[in-house]
Every structure is written in C-alpha cells, then in structure tokens.
Amino acid sequence: MQQGKTVIKVGFSTCGIAAGGNKVYEVLTKGIAKDNLQVVLQKTGCIGMCYLEPIVDVITPEGNLFSYGGVTEENAIRIMEEHIKQGQPPEDLLINKEREEVVGQQVRIALRNCGIIDPESMNDYRESGGYKAIEKALLEMTPEKVIDEVLRSGLRGRGGAGFPTGLKWRFTRQYQSNQKYLVCNADEGDPGAFMDRSIIEGDPHAVLEGMMIAAYAIGASEGHIYVRAEYPLAIIRLDKAIKDMKEAGLLGNNILGSGFNFTLKIKKGAGAFVCGEETALIASLEGERGMPRLKPPFPAEAGLWKKPTCINNVETFANVPWIILNGAEKYAAYGTEKSKGTKVFALAGKAKRGGLIEVPMGITLKEVIFGVGGGIRDDKKFKGVQLGGPSGGCIPESLLDTPVDYDSVGKTGAIMGSGGMIVMDETTCMVDMARFFSNFVQNESCGKCIHCRLGTKRMLEILNRITEGKAQPEELDLLEEIAYNVKEGALCGLGQTAPNPVLTTLNYFREEYVSHIMDRKCPAKVCYELLTYTIDPELCNGCRRCSKRCPTEAISGNKKEPHVIDQEKCIKCGNCFDTCRFKAVLVD
Secondary structure, eight states: OOTTTTEEEEEOOOHHTTTTTHHHHHHHHHHHHHOOOOOOEEOOOOOGGGOOOOOOOEOOOOOOOEOOOOOOHHHHHIIIIIIIIIIIOGGGOOHHHHHHHHHHOOOOSTTTTTTTTTTTTTHHHTTTTTHHHHHHHHHHHOOHHHHHHHHTTTTTTTTTOOHHHHHHHHHHHOOSSOOOOEEEEEEEOSOOOHHHHHHHHOOOOOHHHHHHHHHHTTTTTTEEEEEEOOOOOOHHHHHHHHHHOOOOOOOHEEEETTTEEEEEEEEEOOOOOGGGGGGHHHHTTTTTTOOOOOOOOOTTSSOOSOOOEEEEHHHHHHHOOOOOOOOOHHHHHHBBEEEEEEEEEEEEBBBTOOEEEETTTTOOIIIIIITTSBGGGGGGOOEEEEGGGGGEEEEEETTOOOOSHHHHHHHHOOOOOSSEEEEEEOOOOOHHHHHHHHHHHHHHHOOOOOOHHHHHHHHHHHHHHHTOOOOOOEEEEEHHHHHHHHHHHHHSSSHHHHHHHHHHHHHHOOHHIIIIIIIIITSSOOOOGGOOEEEEETOOOOOOHHHHHHOOOOOOOOOOOEEEEOTTTTTOOOOHHOOOSSSSSSEE
C-alpha cells in the first residue's frame, strides 16, 4: 500500500468478478482518471464474504478502513463522489460491522492475505512478510529441522484424510533417489467447494512458498501444481507468480545462495474427481488415464515416474510459511489435541452468510453455521449439513454440537474432507440429496474396480426409484447392503467413501426414505413425481395467470371463478405454484 494516498481495493476473485466486480473496477478506473485523483486502485482476492460481493474497500492514508458490500456500478459512482471527493462515506452501503462479525470470529492463517493484498503483486506479498519463511528455512534450518517443526505444529493434510504432514515429508525424505518430486493437489472437485481456488486466487505466493519449503525438506528439485482447467483465474495468477519468482531468483539453481535447486510447473487437469486421489493424480501427470492403483508402494517411495513423491493440497502448503515463521507452538495453540491449527471451509447452501471461512479446529458446527454463517437463510429450520462433499456425510441437527475436528466428525459418519460444508434447511429432501451425490460419484467413477463401477450404479438406481415413488420396502435394506459392500470393497478413497451420503441419511433421516416408499410422499416437497398440485377454491379468484403458464393446458375454469387442475394432464412443472399471487395453488 502506498503511503500518503487513499487506496481502493476491489474484490477480484471468481466470486467478485461473477457478481460484477469487473464493471465496478472499470467505473472506479474512469472516475479516478477523469478527475486525476491521487488514489491507488487495486485488485484483491476474496475476503470470504462471497454473499456480499462485489466488495470495495477504501483505506485512508491514516489506515482507516471503509468496507462496502454488494457494490453496483451506480454505488461505485456514489463512493467516488461522496467518499473520495467529499469525504462523506455513504453509510447505507457500509458493511464494516457485518465484516467484523464474520471475519472477527475467525482465525485466519491459510487465508491471512486473502482479500488484503493484490494477489498479482509479489511486492504486496513480500510486504506482508512473504518469502521470509523460505529464507529462514534455507539459511537457518536443516531439512530435518523443518520437518520436525511441521511435525510439532500438528499440521495434518487438509485434503481429506488428515494424514500428518510432517510424517509424510519424513517418509519421502528417507527414501534415497537421484530425483524426488513435490506435487500440489489443486484438483478440487467437490460440489460446493471452493477453498483451494479461493486461496490460489487470493494468495498464490503463499502456496508456492509453502511448496518451496516442503521441497527443501524432502529433497525435491522439481514441483508440479495439478490444478483443474476449470480454474482459469487461479491458473493465470499462479503462472504470473511463478514468473515473478523466477525474475526474483526464487526459482532455479542455488536459490538465495543456499545450494537449493527447485523448479515449478503447472499441469492443467481435465476435471476428473478421481484425480483428487493421489495415485490417480500421478497417473494423470504422467499422461495416463487418471486411475488409482493399489498401495503399497506409496508415492513417498514410488510416485511420479516411480520416484519418491510427496503430495499435499493447496491449503496444507498455505499454512507452512506461517508455521516456519511463527513457530510450531503458536500454530499448535489452536485446535484440539489431535487436530491442531485452523481449517478453511467453503460455507455453501442455505447459510445466510455463505462464503469462505477459516476457524480454529474444535469449534462446533453450531458455532460455524449459526455464528460465523449467521444462521439459516429466510430463518427457516435447519435440517442438516453435508460435510466432506460426495465423500462425506450428512450431520443432523441433533449433532450440531459436534466439534469440528477429524476424530469427532469421523464418529458421525461424515469426514472433514477438504472443507466443503453445505447447509440444508427444511426444504431439502435428504433422499434427493443422497441421490444427487450418488449420481455425482457414479459419473466420476473411473470404473477400474467393480465395487465402485457397479455398486454406485446400483445405489443410484434404487435412489432414483425411491424419489420416483416406484421402490419397494425391501429395497431399503438392499440399498444399505450395497452401500456397505462398496465401502468395504472399493479400491480407492473415492469408492470407499462414495456410500457415506447414503449411509448417513439412512441413519439420521430414515423416516424420509420410509415416507417416499410407503406413503409415496416427499416431506420436503422436492421429488416432483411424488407431488400433487391442486387449487384451493376458497383462495382462487379465477385470474387465469396459472392457466396461461401451464404448458399442458391442465388448468381450466371460467374467468373470475375457481380453477381446477386435471391430474392426468399435469406434468408437475410447478409453473402454477410459482405464478399464483394468492397462494391458491397447493402442493402435497
């Protein structure tokens, strides 16, 4: 940040751009140029309040922050005219109080710079303390000491399984080889998850510095970032960061005069969910079809090109520079005995404050959803939260006091996963939710093992019959039996965890399955083939709006008289329900 000047920052991650941040930026650029204002305009990453994007921050020369949310082009003009020119911030646009409520409840380590610095500026990163950790590691610490520091911090892999990071590094280091590789898994494929993408878009240098430290620790001279091609902005910012590092002498040979050599390459993945599994990712890096293989040998012994390879995900690497710079004890002060530090979550679904958050391990689900997340949108009743994406499970309201740590979450039948957290309310059908995730994993199965290839298909077929009102009572037991067989027999983590959404909903919401099968009713009124649309004659005034919107002409009646729906013609599209202004259309 330039001294003595007002700085305007615009949220320019995918969420900010999608909400119109680029148009807001253009308005501000033109306004500054038109009046030749002494103002610095910057792009930044996502502060995490995605539901209020585009966010514009105005920072005065004295360091005072004025944060504006939901900024439109018209609002941008107001900010320029009223705040920048006249010194009168438009208070109706300010979100300082809400920002403090949301961000103030968090502990931001992996996200420490997101929404603060310009992600495309290496100088910004350095001014925030960037690259001091790699200097410390290379010039003051041995590789063994780096590994010991990470081990003592208690950092566990943030990609899903939660394996101790330092232990993985130690295993890789102990194998002797003329070549070792380091891989960053940025193949984030969970529906509703955007943790890795947001970290890269907001602070790419933190991830790259973490990779450098890891490479030094394990003895790797070549690093690969496997990022899905569906993340174009993340790739652009990674590419620029790598070029800036090369120009600064932080990549290549004899880095900082330490004798450490390291290069980085970006590999664009095609978006296969199975490539989140480390051996499938390695196969894809080698140019093969992304399919997992049996372990052992583990990648630490024989990974990429059969050489010792260490794989960690984006969030894991983003934590590393902070740990090296601040010490293991400070990091381990957060969290629980077996789950140290913080965890980044993508809070999605029906939460009022959806977005990217980082909280200490051990905080309860209730504190996350109703504290940081602000509760349920439209004040509807909370029903459950899907934790861990397609590989995770659904946790009901009765378990909201569950601490967010690897062991406690695992006991519910869910998993921590990479950090997807989808909040559901009373309008969510749990059978349909299980069907959605089963459809996802069935489509994403690589097909190598029969349990996953056919087991997920058979589960999906049963779930489809249940949501269509065609299933028989005995199929519920069959569904559960198949789910356990897939869990026990599948080759890789994708297949082994694929049944989790089904098993947890069967466990906690079995009555909804029974209602679908026995009563042919969907309690949440989601499964359209089980719905019946009728018109209440007491409320209908014959305005004909519904009949005009009906695509099958199933609604009839004279003008200004109650209408009726022909059930044989009704295709249950819901147009009549959405159109009626008098709440005369009933759904059962």
